[in-house]
Amino acid sequence: MIEQLIKDKKYKKITNNVCHNSHLADDLHQEAILIIIEKKINFAEIRNLEHFFAAVVWRTWHSNKFKKKYINKNIEFWEWLDYEIEDESIEEIDFTVAYNFIDKNPKTEFEYYEINLFKIYLELGSLQKVARKTKIPYQTIFYDIKQIKDKLKLEHDKTRNQM
Secondary structure: OHHHHHHOHHHHHHHHHHHOOOOOHHHHHHHHHHHHHHOOOOHHHOOOHHHHHHHHHHHHHOOHHHHHHHHHHHHHHHHHHHHOOOOOOHHHOOOHHHHHHHHOOOOOHHHHHHHHHHHHHHHHOOHHHHHHHHOOOHHHHHHHHHHHHHHHHHHHHHHHHHO
16 A cells, blocks of 8 residues: 555645645655554555545645754755846846836735735845744745746846847
C-alpha cells in the first residue's frame, strides 16, 4: 500500500490539490507518507484509501510541525530572491510603475486590497511582518504579493519597450 501511495499519480494529484501546486508539494507528499508509516496504520481498516490519504495530506499541510520544518526555512530564501537585482544598480531602476500603482484610485474591492497590501508590504519590508500585522496567512500574502509584482513587472516592461 505504501508503494501505491508513492508511485500512483492520483495520490500526487491529491497532494498538489491540497497545497495548490506549491513548490513544497513533493515535501508534503513525502511527509504525509512518513506520518502514515510512523503511525503504523492498518490498511485493512481503511475503506477508501484516497479519502484517507487526502485527510492525512490536508492535516499535514495545515500542521504547525510541517510549517516549522519546511515553510519557515524557505521564507528567508524566497524573500532574498525577491530582492535580487540583475545587471542594474538601484539608482537606474525606474519606480514610476510602482508609484502609479500605489497612487491609483481603486475601481474594485480587489484593487483596493492589492494597493493596500502592497503599501503595507513596502512599509514593513517583509512578507512575514505583513502576515503578522494583517493576520492573513503567509502563503496567501506570498501569492498575492507575487501576483502584484508580476503585474508591475509586466507593466514596467511594456512602458520600457514603448520608449
